[in-house]
Amino acid sequence: MSVLMNLFHVLVFPGLLFCVVMGVLLSGLDRIWVARMQRRVGPPLLQPLYDFLKCCGKETIIPRHARKAAFLAAPVVGFVALVSISLFLPVAGQEAVFSGSSDLVVILYLLTLVSVCMIVGAACSGAPFAGVGLSREMVAMISYELPFVLVILAVSSVTFTVTGNVPQSFSLQAIVDFQAANGALITRLSMIPAAIAMLLVIPCEVGNHPFDVAEAETEICEGTLSEYSGAPLAIFRLTHMVKMYIMAALFCVMFLGGITTGIVLLDIAIFVLFCIVLTFITSSLPHAVCARFKVEQVFKFYWTVVAGLAVISLILVWLGL
Amino acid sequence: MNILNHFPIMSVMVLFIGAFVNALVGRKSSAARNGVTFVAITAALVMMLALIKPIMLDGEVITYWMGNWAPVEGWAFGISLEVDALSLFFALIVTVAVFASGIYSFTYMSHDDSQVNYYTLFLMLSGSVLGLVLSGDLFNIFVMVEIMTFTAVALTAFRTNYEGALEGAFKYLVVGSLGSTSLLVGIAMVYSQLHTLNLAQLSALIPQNASNPVLLAAFAFLFMGFATKAFLFPFQPLAADAHAVAPASISLMISGVLTKCGVYGIVRLVYCLYQNWDLPFVQYLVTGFGAVSMFICVTMAFNQHNFKRLLAFHSISQVGYVITVVGLGSILGISSGLYHAMNHTIFKGLLFLTAGAVQHQTGSLDLDRLGGLSKRMPRTTILFLIGAASISGLPPFNGFASKWMIYQATFQQGMSTGNPFFILVCVVALITSVLTLASFIKVSQSVFFGQLPEEYKDVKEVPVAMRVPMWILAALCVVTGVFPNLVEKFLLLPATNAVYSASAYIDHAMGADYAAAHGVFSNGILGIPASNCWQPATWLMLLFCVTCAVAIVALLGSPNDSKKLAISACDEDAEALDAKYESFFSGEEAVYSQVGGSDLFWGFKHNWRKYFSFMHDWHSGIVNDYTLYGAVAIAFVLLACVILL
Secondary structure (H helix, E strand, C coil), X not given: CHHHHHHHHHHCCCCHHHHHHHHHHHHHHHHHHHHHHCCCCCCCCCHHHHHHHHHHHCCCEECCCCCHHHHHHHHHHHHHHXXXXXXXXXXXXXXXXXXHHCEHHHHHHHHHHHHHHHHHXXXXXXXXXXXXXXXXXXXXXXXXXXXXXXXXXHHHHHHHHHHCCCCXXXXXXXXXXXXXXXXXXXXXXXXXXXXXXXXXXXXXXXXXXXXXXXXXXXXHCCHHHCCCCHHHHHHHHHHHHHHHHHHHHHHHHHHCCCCCCCCHHHHHHHHHHHHHHHHHHHHHHHHHHCCXXXXXXXXXXXXXXXXXXXXXXXXXXXXXX | CCHHHHHHHHXXXXXXXXXXXXXXXXXXXXXXXXXXHHHHHHHHHXXXXXXXXXXXXXXXXXXXXXXXXXXXXXXXXXXXXXECHHHHHHHHHHHHHHHHHHHHXXXXXXXXXXXXXXXXXXXXXXXXXXXXXXXXEHHHHHHHHHHHHHHHHHHHCCCCCCCCHHHHHHHHHHHHHHHHHHHHHHHHHHHHHHCCCEHHHHHHHCHHHCCCHHHHHHHHHHHHHHHHHCCCCCCHHHHHHHHHHCCHHHHHHHHHHHHHHHHHHHHHHHHHHCCCCCCHHHHHHHHHHHHHHHHHHHHHHCCCCEHHHXXXXXXXXXXXXXXXHHCCCCHHHXXXXXXXXXXHHHHHHHHHXXXXXXXXXXXXXXXXXXXXXXXXXXXXXXHHHHHXXXXXXXXXXHHHHHHHHHHHHHHHHHHHHCCHHHHHHHHHHHHHHHHHHHHHHHHHHHHHCCCCCHHHCCCCCCCHHHHHHHHHHHHHHHHHHHCHHHHHHHHHHHHHHHHHCHHHHHHHHHCCCHHHHCCCCCCCCCCCCCCCCCCHHHHHHHHHHHHHHHHHHHHHHHHHCCCCCEECCCCHHHHCCCHHHCCCCCCCCCCCCCCHHHCCCHHHHHHCHHHHHHHHHHCCCCHHHHHHHHHHHHHHHHHHHHHHC
8 A cells, every 4th residue: 555655656746747738837837927027828728738739649759979878867866856855855744755864965966966967968968058048057057055054054054053953963854854843944034035036046957048058049059959850859948837836835834834734635726826926936937037048147147146145044043032 | 712703814815925925926828817806806705795694694703912912911012913803894894805906907908018026015005004904003004004194105106107197106105104204103103101001901091091182282192194095185186186087997996995994094983992083073074184185076077077086186085085974973974974975985995997988998098188988988978977977976875864864864953963063964965965975966967978079980799708897886786875874883883992992902902991991981872863765665656767767758659750860951960070060159169169158167166266266276286385294284184182181
């Protein structure tokens, strides 16, 4: 029975199926909102799904310089690593599937693994545009990682300072439990800068518009993806969508956790609502408002402004606010 | 008397005897040479493995008095070998690395001249390192350090026809001597005050005289001596010079084994001899040195164009991690440090061997000239990727498990002491890890992926004999990463326990109650807190998830099977060579086109250009400068120790 339950967790909720559905939903909404803000009608809600299915039906072309096995494996491994993150997140009042080791550092590294898979895929393709794309992806990764790490430390140190719970300092479950007992973290003064920093980290981590230096279509022909076609490209697209959901969910867990009503379906509905709002703030709004940054600007922005916000949060925690 | 008691001395002897026998019989026949080497390194490994049961699991300590010169009336006059779990932990690291390096050498060195010298020196190096970690005597540690340094210098310069080989060896010799001298001065000071050099007796006597200024100065000298052997900041430039030119099997030894001797020395010094790990000054000193080395070396690696030089800087960066957490003085800190020390030997050994494989097959280590080798050397590529993922700390490899513990240790130290310094160290550790990853992406892009240059069109995969040690190390990377619980049970917990039970170490050599009589009380530890990062169940679930997704993809991809793998139409092989068809550089040769994007780290380096140009000037390559930095560092630590302790 527990095997079936685990299978359900891995494949349906909060695993594969839920991730994909949420990814498609958020991505579709994002496209509609951006279109509306640009005075366009926009595609139907399920357009990302149609795109995915159509891509799957297309021929897969493998460049001659490419290393075949790694070229095809990279999208799959990245996607799997991403979906596995959902099993570490205690979303919607549920315990995480892997509650024992649901840990912010594990999630941080699994997210890195997703980027690495994209980079390896690009490197395997052997194309110059992909080379530029991967270099940019790498710099983007270095850029958002510092503020992300600082936010994680700030969040962990709040729960630590209040509860003094030593062995579980990076545990997400502990953070959610803490929020259930003491109110969501975003309501704390000291956490507001960290929350803003996290909101700014999300678009870069996902690779959304003003920070999509690695995929800049107009400059470097989609960079990392330039040689991909067919099913592997479809999986990369799906990875992008699911990443939007995973990052929104991570934000919910870190700053809006512990909000439960006791009714499972209602909890899930609230959680989905939060994700939708977060997508609007972190994805649609910057997309419609800003033009793409240059890569060195991205780096500078994240290591000064965003990291600064997170440091302010850490200092406020230190002062006991 | 139990035969196991003789294993420590026998394992050291067998390596030294192997060296001399090799010099006698190995001149003519390569079979005799390889046979003697193989027997010696295997015997040493087997003897160390046999000691796991009594020492690691039953918690025994083996003391071996040479010529049975046991202590008289509480004074140790004889030479001793004393093996507790900490010594054995490092001895296992050493013997495994020596084994892998030796097996690899058989093929790797087969085209070189005067191989008999190579194997003689190699076995002497191995024996001296093993002797160092097993020794129960401070002066023998110095003797072993000297043998180690000189054999390592000779081996660095072994391929004298390499550009920079003699130069690298010379720098290593000069600056290494500075470290050895510092060590000798420290030992002389200790002897002048306490009239003994036995580690166990010193461990009992030194804490009693903790405020003696001469002993404090000795602490500074000994610390800097071991720091030189670990190539910590500011000694990192000579590691880079030495690694880049040494044969790959020796780079493995220098990076994986010699630096660990420095780590072992510092752990013994701080936790056993002086037992001053809980003093804030010592914590700042050790952690500070570690954190600075960790960060500076990883940024230096960004500028490198030589494969092994880049690995050399990473190796100091990883040793920086180890020293950082060793300095924390917490149980989690020391256990994560030991874990990372072990993992570093494994994955860095693997990476050096893959670098050696590339060099062996292509004759080059230049990151700017190599490329696209994954098509020609697919197995080496996989091995490299395993090593790169491990050093970057990607799950599920071993680097992740130990780095996770390192973050926990630094963060908890910062939280429980309320000291922002340790939080800063935690941030530096996390960022260093990302930079490490970025740096290895550059290597994989410029060596194994990307475009294959014309001159390497006919490169072949390395022979099986060279792949075997690489596979052994790669398998260890995975095993120690996937089963951290087993590693903890069999290796980490006993070793950490030994670190915290100095009194058992003392009593076993000097007789019962000697430690208590001198006021040393230590109880060891019961367990390592918060070390359950990866549960096998978790991992198996993840694996299941992977298989599911792969199956789905296979199903999705099946309609395409018939026409799958259509190869791009145009005949790229002919065109790729002509720069005018390169869309990206718009008709320029890549070397002449000043496109910022052609440097993989441009966005990062551009913002840090002042730092990088300062660092570039600082690493001047002049041995006088490096000696000066070393002398200044020793003077600084000496002053700080005497004034602040």
